[in-house]
Amino acid sequence: MSVSPELLTPVDTSGLEREELLDMYRRMLQAREFEERLYYLFLTRSMPGTMHQATGQEAVAVGVVSALRPDDYVTSTHRGHAHCIAKGVPLNEMMAEMFAKRTGSCKGMGGSMHLCDFRTGMLGAFGIVGAGIPIATGAALSAYVRGSGQVAVSFFGDGAINSGVFHESLNMAALWKLPVVFVCENNQYALSMRVEQSSAVGVLSSRACAYGIPGVRVDGNNVVAVNRAARQAVTQARRGDGPTLLECLTYRQRGHARFEASHYRDQAEVAAWEQYDPIIRLHNALVEAGLAVEDELATLQQKVEAEIDEAVQFAEASPEVQPDDFWAYISDEAAYA
């Protein structure tokens, strides 16, 4: 498949503060470096479990979450590291969870596919495709009932839009004008299945018309474009005008999981999309707009690498989960309050 050039929009930084842009750049780098280090760790040593990289998709997570308040909610997917990092889940704890340590975000009980951090509004990555969609919708209902002014965002992939809960949730969210934004991260593959083979309509955002809500398709490798579209959707949700279906067109540069080699797709297609890597595009835009110089961005890169080094050291030095730890987590017997 060739890259559709009409979907690629210029990275127009106008109207955004330099600090905001650099923060988005830093968050994308963190997500990239976290997963690249993880990939290396899986290659070079014995790591527990599995992991799914979102390499090339970082602009979706960062662009959307940058449009949120700290107390807003996010649900994520099995490919969720970038969403967590964008939401501010501490890197040390995330890495410790990858190592199945007691200091992990989920005390070593969740793993890569079930990361969550309730302090930062990260309600959970879910290993069941589509499962986070009604949960985010329910968090939005809760925000509405409590009058908290919070918004919920559900990230899900092009595979999840064919699940029943996608339809049920969008219908109820639209019916009741709940403060939720549905972000379809269309990376064009559900494991091996191309989106054209799984969805009867090519433009996934067009499904929004079934619910009478805005459906917006955006260049998902352009963090600024994602951020602008997300701001509009979040503003609409927060003022009580209901949900938006935001389709972010992107590309999964790596295999589905760990070392999966993607024999079902043409390597030329992968190479073509690598040229439109969202981090490189923001990097170039920042330099071209005179908002940052190469040295500064290189320093930022080194800083992020050092953060990941530290996270790995933290994880390695952390205590192991003990075999009986899980008994403490099955049910909550705290007093009713």
Place this chain on the structure above:
Amino acid sequence: MPKLSMMEAIREAILQEMQADPRVILMGEDIGVFGGAFHVTHGLLEQFGPKRVWDTPISEAGFVGMAVGAALTGLRPIVELQYADFIFCAMDQIVNEAAKIRLMSGGQASVPMVIRAPQGATGRGAQHSQSVEAWFMHTPGLKVVVPSSPYDAKGLLLSAIRDNNPVLFLEHKLLYGSASPGGGKALSDPSLRPIGREVPEEPYAIPLGKADLKRPGRHVTVVATMVMVHRALAVAEELANEGTEVEVIDPRTLVPLDLEAILTSVRKTHRAVVVSEDVSRAGVGAELAALISHDGFDYLDAPVERVCAENTPIPFAPPAQERAIPGTADIRQAIRRVLSGD
């Protein structure tokens, strides 16, 4: 003290908790202006308004999942499924999310929600008749409540709403004690009787995991739930005339299970029959029989008998349904078998 039906007792528990705690909301199909398929939520929309009482479209997976999201973010939702059979549409959200989030999150989050579901065979055919408790006993992270009387239902529901975990609260359609679509005939079931104490008006909690001795006896222990408690009591009355004293234990909650109360009884009677309306294969009876047989082995004078539904989808024709579901004759025979040691 007012005499309440189970339907009224359940409504009173919901109403009182909604008054006491603004975090409690309701979700479900036809629970608003219609008042619920079994009239349980009658009047609650008028009293609490649409922000507390969410009349949902037919989207079980969607609204159960939404209840999980609401429970994670500060509310305490009570979801009504119109029939327990419809719970299977929401299995993923119950089994993979509600039940697992606490463990998966390393204890960061709890899921304080109640799923109410009317179950049991009442002549409506296979998709409106199932007893679903075993599916959920099999899912760690859930609690399972199975009341047999209005008094128990009110106190147990109050505890379920206040519990920090997902609780499946099963209500037997035959026990609601009010006319319901297609269920009017149930009122003439001769084995149903007012049992337990009258229902106090003030809120009271019955802890989850505490069995109730419904009838003391010394010759045989019958462990039964929901409608089967009533049938066991009917048989116990009958056998009392023959000099056989049947002890009837109602666990009231299957998870957590008050095994100690059951074993205490078995240590006295040395014989046990377990009665449950769900199908026998890998069911409640299988679990209880295994626990009693293992932990009470030294005290048993006969193998534990199971009286459960036949391993069939519930057939529509009344005589066929009657054959499939445990009746008083089945319970009586099982008691005779354990007493004779055959």
